[in-house]
Amino acid sequence: MARLEILSPVATTVEHSVKPARRPSDLDGLKIGLYWNMKAGGDAALDRTEQLLRGRFPKATFRRYTGSVGWLMRHCTAEDADRIASEVHAVVGTTAD
């Protein structure tokens, strides 16, 4: 069988990883952030999410967030992330995609 020896076009990647945050065992009494990037429809999903979570965790409280920069989509800056992280215990996010 004829053989062609070729070089791979695929680049190696810069390795970086993020350790996942510890998950709470219960959401009752916790502050839940609801993050929307302002792409159409995402807010409706978060409305329903809040409704359902309220039903299951009556003592949970909710705060809405979106990114402070952007256009069609609002992006979360490092400062936004710092602030959100300081204000809530967990986040539900949507990009509407």
Next chain:
Amino acid sequence: MVEMERRGVPTVLFTAQTFVHDAHRSAASFGLAGLPLAVVPLPFTNQKPEDVHRMAGAGDDLLDAWGRLQADFLKRGWGDGFPLVAPTERAVAAMLRGTKRAPGDQVAVLEPGFGIATVEKLAINAVMAGCGPEHLPLLIAAVRCLAEPKMYIRNKAMSTGPHAPLVLVNGPKGRVANLNSGMCALGPGAPSASNTVLGRAVRLAMMNVGHTYVGVSDMDTIGSPVKYSCCCAENEAESPWEPYHVTRGFAKEASTVTVHFVYGICELHDFKSTTPEDLVRVFATAATNVAQVGTGLWLIGRRVDPRSKTEEKEHNTLFICPEHAQIFVKAGWGRRQIQEALYREARLPFKTMMLNKEPQAMAASHPELSWMHDHPDLPIPVVEDPACFDIAVVASTSRWWAPPPGAARTSTGRGSRSRCRSRTDRATRHRALALLTLAVVLAAAPAAAQLYRWTHADGTVHYTADLNAIPPAYRDAASLLAHPQARPAPPPGPPEAATIRVDPRAPLTVGVRLNGVPLTLVVDTGAERTVISPAALERAGFGGLPGRPIQILGVTGTATAQLVTVPLLDVAGARIGPLAVIAHALPVAGRSEPVDGLLGRDVLDAFTLTVDTASGRATLTLR
């Protein structure tokens, strides 16, 4: 073999690569040109049997191996769907002769996959695309453009939209690479073959180095033929203006690559117009397609990479043919005049512009423009400013070829260096926008010098400068708002300072004016935003301003308030605005004198506050 063929017996002859030419010549001499050959790498002499077996047992034509490469690469997602050139070691070594850089040199780290773009990896992808060594320096420059922070390549590569890199080359290296800038510059065909392969190499580099793989990281929902390859050189020889890269700050003799991400291509034509005004009128219509994502996108903000905070505006890139360029230049028009004329001409009503845009996004990005909702028919420019029309001269027919508004960032780089633009100052941007929109409003109602407020039965408060625009049923009840008289410009001199009395028993307060009405605000360096009570807003003539509900967090807890925009606040001799303020009543307890609100850091950051407790005075001085 020829004799066997003569006798009607089909043959094939093992021939080592180095003897192929000889074999063809001999067969032709003996009367049978085109004698079939089975080409092997080496002569069988002095070879071990197993090596001969391997060579002889290859059996299948190398084309079969090439075919398997195509299928395998497609299966892995490494190809673009067109046949690829096999990136053999020899082919890559030949490609690397196009640069003095070492194969292991790192050109960039390319998102979204954070692939390390070494010179060698780019060379491999260039081979696959069909490039020659002369293309490699241009590909390296293009990849450096892609990796520039201001390019925000992650946004383009991973989008659900069909972002395609348009590559524009200027300077002598483009001519060395035989890039086409004239007829059919964007392909297809032999004259643009060089353009095609370079553009293709950029796409393959995005895929295999940046790991922009369809369905994995490239979430484009429809795709685009432009994504395969879109590359040309500027027709500098036939352009009456300075080359495009010179307008970007590069020397004329430099070779540059500009990458501009576009959504698609819209070919424009005009065989009839002979004046610049007529040409602009025709071609501006191409920029007024609100279904095209970039049209009016500035109303809801700018593309921003949240990590570097580099902002970009939506642009239109226009390729003007030489004939049309001559019409402009004969009338004394340069690029700037064309840009400004297009900017004036390419407009849509506000309501049309907002058909496919999230109002909340506009409120977040431009709260000072919320009044536009009361003027739905107001013509709005499709781009943020005239410079958002990029112009180069390409092609050779009487067409003006214009990609529709694309992603905003254009990055132009040389082989050794790329320019970076600094982040736009947000305050400056808002003032510029305020001036722009103010001019538009005045143009729409030139005779109007007063502002009326009326309230619809559904509770909506409207503002208008035209009494006749108010429905008859509400006209009598409309109230005329007092306008501050135009103030004379303050004489030049050192900034005026406001002196504040310091009372140790009470918070610092400062007198300000809103719409000429004096208010007293507490100087609160702990407040992010200025707060004005609804009663004070009413006194100043801004009662019932439309606003956005927000939650505020204070020492006493959370509350619901309205975020409203006031045009100008006079503080310590300076005029600050437009300004988004929180309309909320402050608790009275603990205050000896009534106050109208808080002056927050959104205003205070423009001043230097000096407190001298010994003398009992504080001053607020504009920086």
